[in-house]
Amino acid sequence: MPNILEVRDLAKYFGGVRALDGVTISVPEKSIVGLIGPNGSGKTTLFNVVTGFYEPTRGEVLLRDDDGSVERIDGLNPNEVFLKGVVRTFQVPRLFTSLTVLENVLVTPPVQIGERVLDAPFKSRWEKQERELARKAVGLLKRFGMGDYVYSRVTELSVAHIKLLETIRGLMTSATLYLLDEPAAGVDYGVARELFNYIRGLREEGLTFFIVEHRLDVLMDYVDYVYVLHNGKLLSEGKPSEVVNDPKVIEAYIGG
């Protein structure tokens, strides 16, 4: 499989702090790739550079299009990165708290007639599209077992549903690459596995996942490949079984 995402010699310095210092990572299409490392090792910074929140100090981020052309995406704004087909979730979930579950999902689709200011006041112009999108959204919510929560406020949801909803939001687009920041944090073991089962199912449908996760017990059962970051540098990489037995990794995690 060709790589959908390539990070080449990426560095990000904050003054004297080298949050990322020459990291090279490849994420093949239709795979689940994990990114682990102790706290402060640069995992979230890497996500922030890839999704356009920071400009890298050095290096490039390359994204492959549907048609196979490869494009640099470092330096783009987060909204532009999203429109290139990259969906990102957060360590601390970011949902729209005054909107219902359904409305949260409906914010996502990029080309909405009713989001143009001159069309918005005239319901007849966008009602058809709005109803189509609503049908798609309800279909997705039901598929992920959230059919009963369509009208709930997101503040009434459980942590597991909040995490799930963040991912479902992305599925309203044709996006193909998902960057998930600790999807299993704060949920119990069973729910975490359920979440990863969904992710695996979506991979079968052609989506690619790049996941930061601390819950190695869950993660390692699902990923095809793992990268380990430590102090802004790659410490190790390989198949899950190789990485967990790498003495350097064990030392970084336990020895500090």
Added chain:
Amino acid sequence: MPEFDLLGFLIQWLTIFGLYSILAITLNLEAGFAGLTNFGKVVFYGIGAYVGATLTTYLTLHLNNVDPFEYPPYSIDGIVKLIELGGKSPPLSIGLLALSLIIAFIAAGSVGFLLTYPILRVGPAFVGFTLLSFGELMRVFLRHYEPVGGSKGLAAIPRPFSWVGDPKLSGFLFLLLVLGLVAFTYITMDRLTNSPIGRVFRAVRDDEIAALCLGKHVPRIKALTLFIGSGFSGMAGALMAYYFTSVNPDMFVPAVTFNVWAMVILGGMGNFTGSIIGVALFTLVDRLLAFITPTLGVTAISPDYIRWMFVGLLIVIVLLFMPKGLLAERPLKTPAADEARKLLAEGVGSAQHT
């Protein structure tokens, strides 16, 4: 005590009510829905007022073959000429009114649009203070800019309906115009906020970063909101110039902005009907107190301060019992919820996903 002129009072109150309603509704769009802490509302109101006043006075002179540079509208001669010429020609009056409204919208809207640039990267408090200071800058500029009359401002602005003759009737016609514009503003804002773009406004207010990550161009959305809100405020400003027939820099102090904020908070953030009720209550109490306080016989402090105190007290009491204001934000109304209800009732909605 002078005889109470109820009709006159009603026309006066409702006109002021109308002008402030436009400001409150648009501020609610900006602050209540899109989360923009606009502490510079008076800027856009002021721009509209000065555009209306300047256009009307200069063009009235010019189109009546008086050279406005020889008899500038802020000079005594100019004012005398304006009083002579005002209300002579109905088509001219109406034409100038229409032109003023359009230019006021464009001018105030454009300034709002441009002012989003300095506030894009800062938090709500800084947005507020940037816009607040811009208002003060504008006021200082106007005080020293001779062509719009400097600190004296412009006076004897010909009213659009003065050709009617009867001042009550022309006041009433003007009131109808103001209320018409209030209705137009209300309907436009209500439709905008209950549409997919309204959903995006709320999303940006709730979590700007998440909206950005879902591909929403947050800077453009803010600029657009300020363009719309400021454009409508500009029109209210132009009408205000006609209503008072004069403008001067000291009408546009920050207190105007905070009065509008108080009205919006009183009525409830995120609810346009609430804003209108807030304005009605606020202006009514203010007007009534303006009548009553002088009769209280208090001489130690100015009656104006007693008015301010009562208005403040009203807000504190309302918010003590209703922290969200008189009316809470209503849920978004788009056909999506209805469509979902149908689907869920049918029990269909198969896994269709691309």
